[in-house]
Amino acid sequence: MPYGSISISAPSRGISGAAATGTSPERQCRNDGCGHGIGLTLPGLGREVGGNFTEPSATETLPGVFVILDFMNAGDYMVSIVNSSAWIIRGQIDKDALPGLNFSPVFRSLMRLRGLSTPEEAMRFILPRLIDMKDPSRMLGVEKACARIADAIESGEKIGLFTDYDVDGVCSAALFHRFLVKLSSQPPVVFIPDRALDGYGLNERGIDELHALGVSLLITADCGITSVCEVEYAKALGMDVIITDHHEPEGILPDAYSIINPKQHGCPFFGEDLCGAGVIFHLIVALRACLRNRGHTQLPNLREDLDLVAMATVADVVSLSGMNRILVKEGLNVLNSGNRIGIAALVRVSGITKEVFAHDLGYILGPRINAAGRVSDAMKAFDLLITEDEATANRIANELHILNRQRQAEEQKVAKEAIAMIEAEAHLPPVIVAAGTNWHMGVIGIVASRLAERFSRPAMVISIVDGVGKGSGRSVEGIDLHAALLSCSHLLKGFGGHKMAVGFTIDADKILPFAGLLEGLVAKMQPHEPLLEVDLRISSLDLTPELIRELDMLSPFGDGNPEPIFMMPSMEVISAKRMDNSQTKFILKQSGRLFHTLGFSLNGALSSLPRYVDIAFTPVIRRASGYKYLYLALKDLFPV
Numbered sequence: 001m002p003y004g005s006i007s008i009s010a011p012s013r014g015i016s017g018a019a020a021t022g023t024s025p026e027r028q029c030r031n032d033g034c035g036h037g038i039g040l041t042l043p044g045l046g047r048e049v050g051g052n053f054t055e056p057s058a059t060e061t062l063p064g065v066f067v068i069l070d071f072m073n074a075g076d077y078m079v080s081i082v083n084s085s086a087w088i089i090r091g092q093i094d095k096d097a098l099p100g101l102n103f104s105p106v107f108r109s110l111m112r113l114r115g116l117s118t119p120e121e122a123m124r125f126i127l128p129r130l131i132d133m134k135d136p137s138r139m140l141g142v143e144k145a146c147a148r149i150a151d152a153i154e155s156g157e158k159i160g161l162f163t164d165y166d167v168d169g170v171c172s173a174a175l176f177h178r179f180l181v182k183l184s185s186q187p188p189v190v191f192i193p194d195r196a197l198d199g200y201g202l203n204e205r206g207i208d209e210l211h212a213l214g215v216s217l218l219i220t221a222d223c224g225i226t227s228v229c230e231v232e233y234a235k236a237l238g239m240d241v242i243i244t245d246h247h248e249p250e251g252i253l254p255d256a257y258s259i260i261n262p263k264q265h266g267c268p269f270f271g272e273d274l275c276g277a278g279v280i281f282h283l284i285v286a287l288r289a290c291l292r293n294r295g296h297t298q299l300p301n302l303r304e305d306l307d308l309v310a311m312a313t314v315a316d317v318v319s320l321s322g323m324n325r326i327l328v329k330e331g332l333n334v335l336n337s338g339n340r341i342g343i344a345a346l347v348r349v350s351g352i353t354k355e356v357f358a359h360d361l362g363y364i365l366g367p368r369i370n371a372a373g374r375v376s377d378a379m380k381a382f383d384l385l386i387t388e389d390e391a392t393a394n395r396i397a398n399e400l401h402i403l404n405r406q407r408q409a410e411e412q413k414v415a416k417e418a419i420a421m422i423e424a425e426a427h428l429p430p431v432i433v434a435a436g437t438n439w440h441m442g443v444i445g446i447v448a449s450r451l452a453e454r455f456s457r458p459a460m461v462i463s464i465v466d467g468v469g470k471g472s473g474r475s476v477e478g479i480d481l482h483a484a485l486l487s488c489s490h491l492l493k494g495f496g497g498h499k500m501a502v503g504f505t506i507d508a509d510k511i512l513p514f515a516g517l518l519e520g521l522v523a524k525m526q527p528h529e530p531l532l533e534v535d536l537r538i539s540s541l542d543l544t545p546e547l548i549r550e551l552d553m554l555s556p557f558g559d560g561n562p563e564p565i566f567m568m569p570s571m572e573v574i575s576a577k578r579m580d581n582s583q584t585k586f587i588l589k590q591s592g593r594l595f596h597t598l599g600f601s602l603n604g605a606l607s608s609l610p611r612y613v614d615i616a617f618t619p620v621i622r623r624a625s626g627y628k629y630l631y632l633a634l635k636d637l638f639p640v
């Protein structure tokens with residue numbers, strides 16, 4: 001059992017993990033022939049849920065690893081391991097990998113392991129260039145849309161923009177707005193729905209409002225692909241509707257003037273996991289070309305707006321491979337040049353003093369943009385992104401920073417109440433259903449995902465207002481929550497979503513039968529054991545400054561392009577120190593070299609640490625007073 005994930009409380013006799021459980025908890029070594037992990041002895045048994053429950057800080061918090069050990073009175077000891085973090089070692093160092101490239105064998109092996117099979121492919125990955133973008137006019141629906149929008153621009157027709165209230169939606173709105181403003185054209189009328197009042201998606205209230213303001217061309221971003229009725233409604237009011245979206249189309253498509261969505265059947269961009277802002281950015285690139293062909297000059301530079309695309313792409317947790325890698329890598333360069341005063345102000349109030357990384361977009365800037373839509377009005381975030389006035393930027397950035405704190409406080413409150421309910425139960429059910437009165441609607445989704453992570457099972461969080469519950473659910477790998485809700489639909493007033501995330505409405509008196517039915521359904525589905533995937537087993541001598549520089553070339557890291565994780569065996573534990581935040585820092589030694597680790601959630605007692613451990617980690621560089629220091633960000637450790 002990896003150490004980072006178990007609690008060591010009751011000093012009971014050691015048991016063999018493999019013998020005591022149906023699920024073998026020992027590390028799996030695939031391909032590396034290391035021969036470890038058989039007959040492992042657990043130092044103790046306990047029941048503890050580990051990890052912290054706060055938003056990860058900029059640098060040091062590692063994702064917690066959560067394991068729940070239960071006594072199940074079946075003769076002798078039985079251990080139920082809900083979330084074991086056995087390791088899979090994916091490859092091994094091959095000095096002949098990607099020959100001809102002047103990189104270390106570890107780096108070349110890593111690149112090949114990541115699917116880069118030729119030197120050319122590897123170089124294209126390392127140096128993504130905007131010029132390698134696919135021609136956006138080939139995206140299905142784009143050409144027709146461009147002609148219509150260009151006509152509108154030329155005739156001074158009012159264009160309306162309807163987006164979502166999250167980072168992706170707000171950035172999409174800002175992208176299109178900035179384009180028209182820089183074109184010296186009439187800016188679009190932007191409508192961003194209210195999360196609590198309207199919920200997600202195109203709605204009649206917004207259409208009415210835009211119509212009343214004289215809009216006759218309506219463009220959606222990050223929503224609309226399932227809005228069959230709403231598109232009919234807009235058309236009946238005399239509007240042409242262009243849908244740009246990246247959500248999965250469902251059966252019938254709306255009868256819109258044009259639909260742009262790489263996920264629609266027959267789109268040459270099928271398979272590109274663009275976010276909503278990525279989709280509308282492609283439309284804008286093609287629109288710019290269309291205007292140029294019509295003789296327009298003084299066209300805006302679109303590279304300047306890639307910071308918005310990067311932020312939306314990372315915040316929407318789409319894959320950072322393919323086109324997204326090009327957009328995010330270049331977008332981060334733009335963002336770090338500090339030219340958008342709204343983002344620069346947000347960076348300042350967030351306390352980021354160094355270069356902004358992809359991770360910061362997801363964990364620091366993204367939540368502050370989102371906070372507007374969650375606990376206040378998403379238009380504030382939009383205003384921040386388009387403002388050209390320094391004082392306005394600072395004022396809104398401060399406000400978003402405070403709103404984000406408010407959102408965190410709401411989230412902590414709801415989470416605390418939900419956890420207290422869960423822990424008051426004698427048994428942890430296979431799916432968590434927690435309901436409370438007047439829980440803040442803006443945070444129930446976040447709390448559901450925290451609970452799902454913490455308890456390693458699907459979680460539904462329901463806020464009851466006037467006898468009606470609005471719920472949000474998040475799943476774990478292998479459990480199709482949408483399918484489960486389909487089987488409960490007779491108890492629900494409405495629901496939607498996908499495998500991993502759902503939203504629903506339910507009468508308060510149906511929540512108990514709903515929870516009971518759902519438990520039975522989920523119990524029959526088999527969650528996948530999350531296993532820690534380690535790229536390569538290396539030795540401490542492989543950790544050179546060259547390798548660290550090389551690894552940096554694989555960034556930005558995120559979904560679809562994870563940080564490299566290495567394993568180093570048999571590290572001697574020189575010291576282990578518990579920090580104030582309950583994380584532990586180690587000094588480890590191998591081959592005469594000492595290594596410092598970043599904080600790590602170690603749930604066991606320090607005194608029970610063995611002298612030698614295998615570690616899984618990502619090397620990290622920290623700069624301080626002109627020097628660079630190498631740290632190991634531990635993902636897991638394992639007694640030898």
Ligand SMILES: [Mn+2]
Pocket residue numbers: 168169222246275276316
């Ligand atoms: Mn989106």
